[in-house]
Amino acid sequence: MKLLPELLVVDDNPADVALVSEALAGGLRHTKINSVGDGVEAMAFLNRREKYANSLRPDLVLLDLNLPKKDGLAVLAAMKANPDLRRIPVVIFSTSQLRKDVVRSYEVGANCYVRKPGNLNEFFAAVKSVEEFWFNFVNLPPRGE
Amino acid sequence: MKSTGTAAAAETEALPTSATKLRALLLEDNPLDAALVVRALFKGGFEVAADVVQDEAAFTKALRTHPPEVVLADYNLPSWKGMEAIKLLRAEGSDIPIIVVSGALGDVAAVECIRQGATDYVLKDGLTRLPEVVRRALREKKERNLRRQAEQDLARKVDELARSNADLEQFAYVASHDLQEPLRMVTAYTQLLAERYAGKLDANADKYIGYASEGAQRMQVLIQDLLAFSRVGRNGFTHGNVDCNSVLEEVLTSLAPAMQECGAVVTHDALPSVWADRTQVAQIFQNLIGNAIKFRGQEPPVIAVRAEPADPCWRFSVSDNGIGIAPEYAETIFVVFQRLHARTEYPGNGIGLAICKKIIEHNGGRIWVEPQAGSGSNFKFTLPGHGPDPADGARS
Amino acid sequence: MTNGTDILLVEDSQEDADLAIHALQRERLANNIFIARDGEEALDFLFCRGAFSERSFDAPPKLVLLDLKLPKVNGIEVLKQVKGDPRTSTIPVVILTSSKEDKDLLVSYGLGVNSYIQKPVDFDQFRETVKTVGLYWLVVNQQLNGVKKAAGQASS
Numbered sequence: 001m002k003l004l005p006e007l008l009v010v011d012d013n014p015a016d017v018a019l020v021s022e023a024l025a026g027g028l029r030h031t032k033i034n035s036v037g038d039g040v041e042a043m044a045f046l047n048r049r050e051k052y053a054n055s056l057r058p059d060l061v062l063l064d065l066n067l068p069k070k071d072g073l074a075v076l077a078a079m080k081a082n083p084d085l086r087r088i089p090v091v092i093f094s095t096s097q098l099r100k101d102v103v104r105s106y107e108v109g110a111n112c113y114v115r116k117p118g119n120l121n122e123f124f125a126a127v128k129s130v131e132e133f134w135f136n137f138v139n140l141p142p143r144g145e
Numbered sequence: 146m147k148s149t150g151t152a153a154a155a156e157t158e159a160l161p162t163s164a165t166k167l168r169a170l171l172l173e174d175n176p177l178d179a180a181l182v183v184r185a186l187f188k189g190g191f192e193v194a195a196d197v198v199q200d201e202a203a204f205t206k207a208l209r210t211h212p213p214e215v216v217l218a219d220y221n222l223p224s225w226k227g228m229e230a231i232k233l234l235r236a237e238g239s240d241i242p243i244i245v246v247s248g249a250l251g252d253v254a255a256v257e258c259i260r261q262g263a264t265d266y267v268l269k270d271g272l273t274r275l276p277e278v279v280r281r282a283l284r285e286k287k288e289r290n291l292r293r294q295a296e297q298d299l300a301r302k303v304d305e306l307a308r309s310n311a312d313l314e315q316f317a318y319v320a321s322h323d324l325q326e327p328l329r330m331v332t333a334y335t336q337l338l339a340e341r342y343a344g345k346l347d348a349n350a351d352k353y354i355g356y357a358s359e360g361a362q363r364m365q366v367l368i369q370d371l372l373a374f375s376r377v378g379r380n381g382f383t384h385g386n387v388d389c390n391s392v393l394e395e396v397l398t399s400l401a402p403a404m405q406e407c408g409a410v411v412t413h414d415a416l417p418s419v420w421a422d423r424t425q426v427a428q429i430f431q432n433l434i435g436n437a438i439k440f441r442g443q444e445p446p447v448i449a450v451r452a453e454p455a456d457p458c459w460r461f462s463v464s465d466n467g468i469g470i471a472p473e474y475a476e477t478i479f480v481v482f483q484r485l486h487a488r489t490e491y492p493g494n495g496i497g498l499a500i501c502k503k504i505i506e507h508n509g510g511r512i513w514v515e516p517q518a519g520s521g522s523n524f525k526f527t528l529p530g531h532g533p534d535p536a537d538g539a540r541s
Numbered sequence: 542m543t544n545g546t547d548i549l550l551v552e553d554s555q556e557d558a559d560l561a562i563h564a565l566q567r568e569r570l571a572n573n574i575f576i577a578r579d580g581e582e583a584l585d586f587l588f589c590r591g592a593f594s595e596r597s598f599d600a601p602p603k604l605v606l607l608d609l610k611l612p613k614v615n616g617i618e619v620l621k622q623v624k625g626d627p628r629t630s631t632i633p634v635v636i637l638t639s640s641k642e643d644k645d646l647l648v649s650y651g652l653g654v655n656s657y658i659q660k661p662v663d664f665d666q667f668r669e670t671v672k673t674v675g676l677y678w679l680v681v682n683q684q685l686n687g688v689k690k691a692a693g694q695a696s697s
Contacts, residue, residue: 013330015333015334019333019337022337080653083651086650086651087647087650087651089656095325095326097683103631106630106631106633107630109653111655111656112655112656112678112683113682114682114683116329118325118329118365119332120332120333120337123333129676133673133681137673138656138658139659140657142643142647
C-alpha cells in the first residue's frame with residue numbers, strides 16, 4: 001500500500017526550506033515535507049525521539065552540509081552507522097561546489113549530491129527533478145515498521 | 146678610539162684643510178714602517194686614528210673592540226702572515242677593505258692576496274699611492290652598501306606589494322563569496338513575489354517588486370564577475386604550451402550563436418603556441434571577440450585575429466569594425482566596472498577587459514588598445530612564447 | 542583506451558544493452574559507454590586489473606549501471622566489492638534490474654547502492670527510464686570528475 005512519499009529536509013535556512021515547499025507545491029506527488037533546522041534535531045527526528053515519537057520514517061532525506069550543532073556529514077555518517085537508518089537514501093543539497101565537499105559526501109555514503117542553484121527557476125527544477133527521480137523512477141527501500 | 150704609534154702624526158706639518166677622519170688597523174711589526182704608513186695617509190689628507198698589532202690575538206681583539214674602516218696588513222710578519230689576516234677577515238664575512246702593504250711582493254703572491262679577498266696592495270716604497278688606494282677602497286665599499294640597501298628595499302617593496310595584492314584578492318574573494326548566500330535569498334524571493342503576486346497587489350507594488358528583482362539579479366551577476374576577477378591568480382593555474390589555434394576554435398564554437406545572430410565574420414592567421422594557462426587564454430579570446438561582437442556598429446562585425454613574433458613573446462591583435470573607443474578612454478576601459486555606455490545601450494558589467502588585463506599581466510604580458518584608421522578598435526596583447534629555460538634557473 | 546569511459550553498463554542481455562545505449566546516446570548523455578557482460582569483467586574493469594590493467598583508479602566511470610542477474614559474478618557481489626573498497630566506493634552505482642525481490646532491494650541499499658530501479662518491461666518505458674537515470678546522474682547530480690587526490694588538475 002503506497003502511502004504519500006515522506007521527505008525530510010534538513011536545512012538551517014527556513015527560507016530555503018520554504019523554497020523547497022514552493023517548488024513541490026501543487027505537484028502531482030503530494031510529497032509530505034518535514035523539516036528540521038540542525039543536525040541534532042535531524043537525528044532526533046530520524047530516531048523518533050521525544051516530540052518526534054509519532055513521526056514517520058522518511059523515504060528520502062534532503063541534507064544540507066552546513067548545519068549548526070551537528071553538520072550534514074556527521075548526520076550522514078550517523079545514519080550510515082545505524083542499521084535502521086542506513087538504507088534511507090540521502091541527497092546532499094548544498095550551495096557548495098567545492099571538490100572536497102563532493103568527495104567527502106560520496107565517501108561518507110551520500111547517494112548523490114545536488115548543488116543548490118542560485119537562480120530561482122533552476123532551484124525549482126532541481127528540487128522537482130530530485131522528487132521525480134526518487135519518488136517516481138527509483139524503487140525505495142520499504143519504510144519499515 | 147685610542148691609537149698607538151701615531152707619533153708621526155704630531156709633526157708640525159699642518160693637516161690639509163679638509164682632512165678625512167680614518168680609523169685604521171695596522172698589522173705591522175716594524176714601528177718605523179707603521180709610522181711611514183700613517184704619515185703617507187696623513188699627507189694624503191687623512192686624519193688617522195690607528196691601532197697597530199702584530200699577531201692574530203691582538204688583530205682579532207682590535208677587530209672586535211675598535212672595528213676599523215680599513216685594514217693595512219704587512220705581507221711578511223714573523224708570527225702571523227698577512228695572508229692569514231685576509232682569510233680571517235673574509236671568513237667571518239667582513240666587508241672591511243684590507244690593503245696589503247709590503248716590501249717585496251711577487252706577482253704570484255699579489256694575485257693570491259687578491260684572490261683571498263684583499264682589496265688591493267701597495268709596495269712600501271710606493272706609499273704615495275696609498276691614500277688614493279684607500280680612498281678608492283672606501284668609495285667602492287660605500288657603493289656596494291648602497292646597492293645592497295637598494296636591493297633590500299626593492300625586495301621588501303616587492304614583498305609588500307605581493308602581500309597587498311594577495312590581501313586584496315582574498316578580500317574580493319571572501320566578500321563576493323559570502324555575499325552570494327544572502328543575495329540568493331533576495332533574488333529568489335523577489336522573483337517568487339513577482340511570480341506569485343503579479344497583478345494581485347496594486348500597480349506600484351508590481352513595479353517596485355520588479356525593480357527589486359532586477360537589482361538583485363544584476364547584483365548576482367556582478368558578484369559572480371567579481372569572484373571571477375578575484376580568482377585570476379588565486380588558484381594555482383597550470384602553465385603549459387597552449388595551441389592558440391585550437392583555443393580559438395573552441396571560443397568561436399561557443400560564440401557561434403551570437404555570431405550567427407549578427408552575421409559576424411572572424412578571420413585569423415595561423416596562431417602560435419604560447420606559454421600560459423589554457424583556460425585563461427580562452428577567457429582572453431572570449432572577452433575580446435565577445436566585445437567585438439557586442440559593441441558592433443551598423444554593419445555585421447568583421448573581426449580579425451592576428452599574431453606576430455615579438456621575441457620572446459608573441460604579439461596578438463584582435464581588431465574589429467565596431468563602434469570603436471575614443472583615445473581619451475584608452476586606459477580607463479581596462480579598469481574594473483568601468484563602462485563607457487549606458488546599460489540600456491550596451492549590456493554588460495565592464496569587467497571583461499579588466500579580467501583580460503589581469504590575466505595577461507599575470508602571465509607576464511601587456512594589453513593595450515591601438516588607434517586605427519577608420520572606425521573600430523584594435524586590441525593588442527602579448528604573451529610569452531615559451532616557458533622558462535630550466536638551464537638558467539629563472540623562476541617561472 | 543578505456544580511461545575516458547563515462548558509463549559502465551553491466552548487462553548480459555544484448556537487447557537491453559542496445560536499448561540502454563540507444564537511449565543514452567540519443568540524449569547525448571554519454572560519449573563513452575563500456576559494456577561488461579558479466580560480473581567478473583565489471584570487477585576487472587573497475588579494479589583496473591586483468592584485461593584492464595592499463596586503466597587508472599583516477600579515471601573511474603561517472604556512473605555504473607548494474608544489472609543483478611549476471612553470469613560468473615552476480616550484481617550484488619559486484620556492488621559489495623565496489624562499495625567496500627575506498628578506491629571505488631565513491632563511484633555512483635545505479636542498479637537497473639528486472640528482479641522484483643524485496644530482498645535484493647534491501648540488501649542493495651544496505652550495501653550502499655546509490656539508487657535501485659526496476660526495469661520496466663515495456664521497451665519504450667525502459668528507454669525512458671534509462672534516459673531519466675542518465676539525465677539525473679550525469680546532469681543533475683554533481684560528479685567527482687574522477688580525480689580525487691591530485692589538487693590543481695583541470696576540471697571537467
